[in-house]
Amino acid sequence: MRATSYAETLPRAFTILVTATAVLAPLSLIVYQSLLSAPFFDANKEAGLDAYRFIFADSDFWQAFKHSFLIATGMTLIAVPLGGLLAFVMERTDLPGRAWLEPMLLVPSFVSPMVLSFGYVVAAGPVGFYTIWSRDLFGGAPWNIYSVLGMTVIAGLTHVPNVYVYASAALKNLGSDVEEAARTAGASPFRVAATVSLPLIMPSLLFSGVLVFFLGFELFGLPLVLGDPEGILVLSTYLYKLTNKLGTPSYHLMAAVAICIVAVTFPLVLLQRQLLKGTRKYASIKGKAGRMRELPLRNWKWIAFGLIGLWILLSVLVPLSGVALRAFVTNWGEGVRLADALTLEHFKAIWDEPTMMRGIGNTVLVGVIGGFLTVVCYTAIGFATHRRDDGWSRFVDYLVLVPRAVPGLLAGLAFLWVFLFFPPLTPFRSTLFSVWLAYSVVWLAYGMRLISSSLLQVSAELEEAGRSVGASRGRVSRDITLPLIRYGLLGSWLLVFMIFEREYSTAVYLLAPGTEVIGAQLVSLWQGGAIDLVAALSLINVVLVGVGLGIALRFGVKLRD
Amino acid sequence: MAELTVRELHLKYGDNPILKGVSMELNRGEVVSLLGPSGSGKTTLLRAVAGLEVPHQGTIQIAERTVFDSAAGIELPAESRNLGLVFQSYALWPHKTVEANVAYGLKLRKVAAEESRQRVADVLKQLGLGALGERYPHQLSGGQQQRVAIARALVYNPRVILLDEPLSNLDAKLREEARAFLRELIVRLGLSALVVTHDQNEAMAMSDRILLLNNGRIEQQGTPQEMYSGPKTLFTAEFMGSNNRFAGKLAETRNGRARIEGAGWSLWGMLRGEPGAGSDAHGVIRLEQVRVAADPGDNRLKLALSTSMYLGDRWEHLFRMGDLPLRAYGNEELSAGEYWVEFPAERLWVF
Numbered sequence: 001m002r003a004t005s006y007a008e009t010l011p012r013a014f015t016i017l018v019t020a021t022a023v024l025a026p027l028s029l030i031v032y033q034s035l036l037s038a039p040f041f042d043a044n045k046e047a048g049l050d051a052y053r054f055i056f057a058d059s060d061f062w063q064a065f066k067h068s069f070l071i072a073t074g075m076t077l078i079a080v081p082l083g084g085l086l087a088f089v090m091e092r093t094d095l096p097g098r099a100w101l102e103p104m105l106l107v108p109s110f111v112s113p114m115v116l117s118f119g120y121v122v123a124a125g126p127v128g129f130y131t132i133w134s135r136d137l138f139g140g141a142p143w144n145i146y147s148v149l150g151m152t153v154i155a156g157l158t159h160v161p162n163v164y165v166y167a168s169a170a171l172k173n174l175g176s177d178v179e180e181a182a183r184t185a186g187a188s189p190f191r192v193a194a195t196v197s198l199p200l201i202m203p204s205l206l207f208s209g210v211l212v213f214f215l216g217f218e219l220f221g222l223p224l225v226l227g228d229p230e231g232i233l234v235l236s237t238y239l240y241k242l243t244n245k246l247g248t249p250s251y252h253l254m255a256a257v258a259i260c261i262v263a264v265t266f267p268l269v270l271l272q273r274q275l276l277k278g279t280r281k282y283a284s285i286k287g288k289a290g291r292m293r294e295l296p297l298r299n300w301k302w303i304a305f306g307l308i309g310l311w312i313l314l315s316v317l318v319p320l321s322g323v324a325l326r327a328f329v330t331n332w333g334e335g336v337r338l339a340d341a342l343t344l345e346h347f348k349a350i351w352d353e354p355t356m357m358r359g360i361g362n363t364v365l366v367g368v369i370g371g372f373l374t375v376v377c378y379t380a381i382g383f384a385t386h387r388r389d390d391g392w393s394r395f396v397d398y399l400v401l402v403p404r405a406v407p408g409l410l411a412g413l414a415f416l417w418v419f420l421f422f423p424p425l426t427p428f429r430s431t432l433f434s435v436w437l438a439y440s441v442v443w444l445a446y447g448m449r450l451i452s453s454s455l456l457q458v459s460a461e462l463e464e465a466g467r468s469v470g471a472s473r474g475r476v477s478r479d480i481t482l483p484l485i486r487y488g489l490l491g492s493w494l495l496v497f498m499i500f501e502r503e504y505s506t507a508v509y510l511l512a513p514g515t516e517v518i519g520a521q522l523v524s525l526w527q528g529g530a531i532d533l534v535a536a537l538s539l540i541n542v543v544l545v546g547v548g549l550g551i552a553l554r555f556g557v558k559l560r561d
Numbered sequence: 562m563a564e565l566t567v568r569e570l571h572l573k574y575g576d577n578p579i580l581k582g583v584s585m586e587l588n589r590g591e592v593v594s595l596l597g598p599s600g601s602g603k604t605t606l607l608r609a610v611a612g613l614e615v616p617h618q619g620t621i622q623i624a625e626r627t628v629f630d631s632a633a634g635i636e637l638p639a640e641s642r643n644l645g646l647v648f649q650s651y652a653l654w655p656h657k658t659v660e661a662n663v664a665y666g667l668k669l670r671k672v673a674a675e676e677s678r679q680r681v682a683d684v685l686k687q688l689g690l691g692a693l694g695e696r697y698p699h700q701l702s703g704g705q706q707q708r709v710a711i712a713r714a715l716v717y718n719p720r721v722i723l724l725d726e727p728l729s730n731l732d733a734k735l736r737e738e739a740r741a742f743l744r745e746l747i748v749r750l751g752l753s754a755l756v757v758t759h760d761q762n763e764a765m766a767m768s769d770r771i772l773l774l775n776n777g778r779i780e781q782q783g784t785p786q787e788m789y790s791g792p793k794t795l796f797t798a799e800f801m802g803s804n805n806r807f808a809g810k811l812a813e814t815r816n817g818r819a820r821i822e823g824a825g826w827s828l829w830g831m832l833r834g835e836p837g838a839g840s841d842a843h844g845v846i847r848l849e850q851v852r853v854a855a856d857p858g859d860n861r862l863k864l865a866l867s868t869s870m871y872l873g874d875r876w877e878h879l880f881r882m883g884d885l886p887l888r889a890y891g892n893e894e895l896s897a898g899e900y901w902v903e904f905p906a907e908r909l910w911v912f
Binding site: 459461462464465466467468469470471472473475479480483484 | 611613638639640642643644645646649653654655656669713714717723
């Protein structure tokens with residue numbers, strides 16, 4: 001008898017096989033499609049590099065590439081220093097009110113970028129609330145968000161949480177004695193941050209820098225909304241516009257662009273993984289977490305407070321207040337008085353429109369039931385690799401990273417093709433299942449981090465104790481590990497719910513009667529210019545996420561791993 | 562009869578060999594300690610026996626059953642070995658009550674509920690935990706947690722019980738009580754136990770036999786008395802007690818005795834091992850064998866007292882011979898000055 005019997009290996013093999021199929025099938029389909037000269041269902045298709053030749057000859061493509069690169073670089077340069085500084089202030093100083101500031105800092109990462117972007121348009125666009133008020137009060141509004149610079153600044157500010165999360169985790173692992181040493185040597189708090197704390201967490205900053213950079217290449221909602229008026233394209237919006245560009249479905253061209261995007265992001269994801277190993281090494285060297293003492297800020301307190309307040313104002317309050325206001329006014333522009341324009345009409349319009357109501361219902365369904373099933377699947381994958389250090393575990397480790405490199409828009413497109421390409425799946429094409437599957441795969445890496453951080457909190461000895469009194473691996477998982485991580489899993493369910501409420505780009509190509517979700521409807525309504533409905537629906541979306549956030553805070557769910 | 566037999570066990574982590582051919586036996590009703598410094602492979606050996614580490618060579622038998630044999634491709638998973646394992650951290654399941662923790666092994670063996678309750682109650686009573694069945698592990702003291710861990714490992718009557726550093730998580734005072742309790746319990750129940758420890762006093766107090774591991778091999782094994790009073794190697798001699806150690810050259814050997822000498826000193830001792838004349842040698846003597854004398858004599862050196870330390874039940878005197886510190890116990894304080902210190906030849910081992 002071997003240590004592993006078939007009864008044990010079979011479920012594991014099945015889990016890994018299903019995961020691999022769900023991740024690799026859509027991706028292979030994109031690769032395959034990009035090497036054809038016409039859509040894969042076209043009888044006249046030929047294998048070749050025509051699609052690549054076409055897009056490389058298109059000056060719009062290069063323009064879009066340039067914009068993507070500029071925005072990604074710019075937002076990294078903004079988000080990394082700010083996120084690092086924010087983490088230092090929040091983790092290491094005696095700034096008052098940190099407990100309630102912390103969830104505020106994470107808000108931008110839970111609000112749909114589509115909603116945020118729309119919020120910026122109605123708040124700070126040429127006829128936005130704040131633009132007009134500023135003109136009335138100061139005689140001018142010196143900003144233009146419909147520009148590459150404007151988009152870069154907004155993207156940079158809204159991606160600060162991505163850096164903050166990693167930087168603060170690294171700071172938690174750093175003993176405070178090194179900072180105290182710098183203080184006794186005569187350094188001011190911000191000097192300490194700049195010369196001691198932040199350099200020591202350099203690997204984490206580098207890691208999050210790479211993350212923000214490739215997220216920059218994946219931006220979709222922001223350039224779609226803000227780039228449109230001036231015709232500024234980035235790679236993802238270029239791909240999106242290709243749908244209409246030639247009149248006929250140009251799947252092969254879209255696939256070729258998709259491959260170009262993945263060709264940028266995938267190496268970055270791998271690089272990030274390497275860096276993560278580096279941060280772990282670093283953390284274990286400096287791992288004397290020990291006692292944490294806060295750095296007294298004294299007069300610097302107000303500067304820190306002002307800085308954080310300004311950031312919250314610009315990246316949370318401005319866009320969200322814009323959305324909230326716009327949802328309740330009939331129209332807005334120069335010379336409109338707020339009190340005269342107030343209305344509830346937009347919500348009534350949504351109430352009267354069955355597709356809208358279905359979209360809201362579907363969004364909740366995908367978040368609650370779908371989120372639950374997703375956590376079940378992620379947990380199964382987690383158990384398939386838990387405490388097993390073999391080739392299969394390493395394979396799954398890499399496998400879950402793959403979707404990270406594929407922006408939601410592309411993943412949605414790829415799943416659309418999968419559902420069209422494999423006849424047995426076609427009946428599910430216009431069911432919520434297609435959206436759920438695409439969401440689950442797109443957020444695989446994020447979800448697996450949540451699950452494995454829960455699993456890692458269970459000490460190996462608790463499981464070994466189960467084995468030694470006579471429980472099989474499966475029995476240990478069921479009787480010991482699962483009960484021990486149940487709160488972690490509930491928390492993951494809540495986080496996945498919020499992520500699924502927020503998601504929009506993945507559902508864009510899957511939008512069909514029966515699969516409406518708010519995110520995709522926002523994109524399509526925005527394209528159709530239905531600003532009133534977008535505003536109301538955005539607000540509903542924010543409320544849904546807010547409910548999740550409220551529950552999470554009420555029960556003390558950690559909003560980050 | 563051997564309850565546990567390990568033959569030529571080799572195990573490595575990656576390319577790093579941890580066990581390099583370990584063989585041992587554990588007889589019925591016997592307590593054997595695996596003793597050694599950290600990194601010597603003692604815990605790994607225990608875990609390999611439990612089935613939690615996979616050796617790449619060798620065999621493990623529990624009673625008549627082969628649970629691991631690399632050549633025959635036999636590898637029984639941990640859950641099929643029917644051993645009791647007590648973890649260093651106790652590893653009590655925090656979501657189960659004491660009763661549920663202990664009963665789990667019986668549940669897995671499909672023991673009827675009524676009988677299971679009876680057996681759990683019995684074992685808890687035996688361990689002095691009678692009233693604590695309803696509690697959760699975090700509501701217990703360290704000592705009580707340890708007993709629950711033992712109860713959990715004993716309840717299904719395993720042939721062999723394995724204990725990984727069972728005392729190291731208790732504070733010093735409690736440790737001595739727990740040591741006595743554990744020894745008494747093992748003897749009373751007639752258990753066959755394999756205990757990992759890094760503390761030689763613990764090993765000597767608790768076990769019938771000690772296996773001293775060094776760098777993945779068994780350095781020496783024997784009863785506590787043999788190990789303490791008859792070390793065969795320098796490593797064993799140094800590990801088992803508090804010693805003075807002389808480094809010098811072997812000057813001559815005669816009738817099983819050897820003379821070791823260094824700069825300005827020369828001492829007779831018992832020859833251990835086979836160093837040739839003129840080669841480097843070490844003299845080792847337990848602190849309690851060193852005597853402070855008033856006059857010159859055989860195997861006495863004239864040494865200056867450096868300082869004395871009061872230990873409560875005795876004094877420890879620190880002498881110096883050049884750079885070499887030499888220590889001795891005494892019953893009274895010594896005033897500063899020079900003394901003749903005797904290192905009795907029959908108690909001094911030369912390696």
